[in-house]
Amino acid sequence: MDVSTLTICEAASGLRAKAFSSVELTGAVLDAIEKRDAELNAYLSVDAEGALRQAAGADAARAAGADGDLLGVPVAIKDLINVEGQPCTCASKQLLGYVSPYDATVSAKLRRAGAIFAGRTNMDEFAMGSSTEASAFKVTRNPHDLSRVPGGSSGGSAAAVAGGEAIAALGTDTGGSIRQPASFCGCVGLKPSYGRVSRYGVTAYASSLDQVGPMTRTVEDAAVLLQQLAGCDARDGTTLDLPVPDYRAALRGGLKGLKIGLPKEYYIDGADREVMACVRRAVDACAAAGAEIVEVSLPHTEYAIAVYYIVATAEASANLARFDGVRYGHRAANPRSVFELYAKSRAEGLGTEVKRRIILGTYVLSSGYYEAYYGRAQKVRTLVRKDYAEAFKTCDVLMTPVAPTAAYRIGEACDDPLKMYLGDIFTVPANLAGICGISVPCGATAAGLPVGLQLLGPAFGEGTILRAAYAYEQEVRA
């Protein structure tokens, strides 16, 4: 067994055929982490003992007749999703030393399915960033070029999957944090529709945008993981009580008869030429394979970044108020007053980017400015959502680049927040609209850096984007 390329589906058949046990499989993943992570820095913590104990339990359950695609399969978890008994730092000094007393709903679901929790992956602090450089603890490296970023904020999950240190992982996507690192690292990343997957027990960044989703080596694995994650949860009132389709069955439809829309606002000058060439080649190949290509327009795309950085920071400023040294988080020593306790605890515990966003978010919500910024942003958000609704009247999926560039060098963009924010142009609109999207590898630049193809589908259209992505991956790209 070679865990550096093994998929969930291959692991499951190996376990079923008794080619290896879960203890052996988990041991091999832990060995890979041991060998490679000093270089990649994909993990913030590894729970070798707990994982091997869980693996022994999975082997015993299988011997007693249990089965399932995830039974005995190790999965890496982004460090803002609670897993009982494991740290959950959100890559912030604020939560150093915190150990989760409970499972998030997604963790509980994976636990019930028999998945093994091998370790916690690095991220931008509180998921605010696009390169994982904003982690308070370490800088994760891109497995394809160690001088480059893995993308973010789920950069640790992407680097672990692409770098041979995890078979699959969970990430979260508020404005692209699953799809963009998947694109930069060359793996598959799926952001489910808003309301498809529970966020209970997932540290909130921007509650009207956040979603949890799979990061995997294949589209089929993304379908298998999503199958376990999806569904209504009484503990998250934003989840919808809609039936969960059989996503694996949905893979088989092929490209014939599918209408693929190309939003002209996503094919712009200013994006990297090599990246655009990879995306165009993928689109042409899909057309040759029988898909019908139509041009569509999403006219409010140019406002999406501005709207996103108002809505997301406003919500973040409210969500992060709880990290005050009293209710949650780091508590400063010897404060002279309650005010000083709050101020010092937050000043010491939070990083620069998080502070920048709390300040911006508090400003756009303040009386006198609320209507001018937050109120108007909400209105434009509705226009962005309507753009997609219009587009999906004439096509089944949209095909676009994931990011305007491939992975950039560590240190290259982190001094210029605006430049970093602009890199989110192709991913944030889907979060604003609540629709689903997937990033699937579609080639590489001359320097060998992976490029992702983004497929967007209507809300609760995961089956359709999985079908198109699977057909592209299996029939067209090969």
Ligand code: GLN
């Ligand atoms: N890069 C975006 C941001 O910094 C998206 C982050 C995310 O999806 N968590 O907010």
